Amino acid sequence: MTRTPLVVAVDGPSGSGKSSVSRQVAAQLDLAYLDTGAMYRAATWRCVQRGVDLMDTALVADTVRSMVLQLDLNPRFPSFVVDGVDVGVAIRAPEISAVVSQVATNLEVRADLGERQRRVIAVERTPDGFSGGRGIVVEGRDITTVIAPDADVRLLLTASEEARLARRAREVHGTDDAAALEATREHVVDRDARDSTVVEFRTAADGVVTVDSSGLDLEQTVQAVLALVEDVAGR
Template structure:
């Protein structure tokens, strides 16, 4: 169901390292997880895995086939026909669903509004988590999501919980999508607040900050500052292990 293309030269480089760790980056919608995780991975020559893109890809597929998140049996059956491929890139991770590039489609606002309802389906999450853990088994992975440090990779050597005010997160999301669709900042603020509520209250792997995670409020920080801070934390760990 899931394939991840890894650069051969990158893999060879990593096999020669003794100080690889896994980095888990969690946080609510719009906190900048994907952008930060991708840049951290690039700087460290690690592999970046956007787990949110996996759930968005599933949501895009289900909505496109008129399969409601309430129809659990249909969702599970449809998963057998779903093949997701993640392709690392310089600026973003390309997402392919059954041979179609859906990288841009899965960021649409209607996908954001529905993804939590599919993500709470137990068997679906179990399957995706299994795949995510398999990817991280060789270390040298930066993975972002909502339950990476608490559930997917509880043994990750570095756990980061990114957060920011609802208003700031809505502004960031608005700047990302304003050229592609008609949506107001106020609507985004409402949607993000509702997404927070759903993520925090779901029964399976709710959004919480792991006890051993470093909490970073990025409301007044730019991307470079956040990336540099995380890289500093990482190097403190790897240098200390030498």
């Protein structure tokens, strides 16, 4: 029997584990995977490469609208190509992390990238998508409310501030000592504060289930999400 497409939408703050968990869930369910936060990083990279003043909101929006973005939705080997350049590594650079919120809070940019994200989800509901119509796990801010409010499974993946800071510090600096935690704060707590001025991603909207990963490791969190998918969608 052919299964209907499954869309899993994952929202949440920085350092909550959205990307790592979503990739593993998509791989285990044989679905496509889209990291929408990386789309904003790719847009930021293009603006930086072109020397665009990020305070010039109209120029930033025009630069992003003309961006040719190619996505590989394979959860095991996701990739982002901007204007023919593989930017998978470049978009994670500290200089991009430091300014991505300036692009991500640009409402015209959000409208453009939001429409692109909806098109990706729509294609993954058809045989023409990477998943062959099985569906997609899509994660990032405002996914459960603005981009895919009709997703089959909508969840807010969260964790305490302490847990999120420690995870990101270990990821970026290889340690979670006091110096690493302080160096990471700008890219977790402060970035969330800036981004929350245009989108809500720290509390669950109606119909969105919260998964708190504060006391869970990666595998335990993945299993919790898979159990939720099984409970809600029977997969």
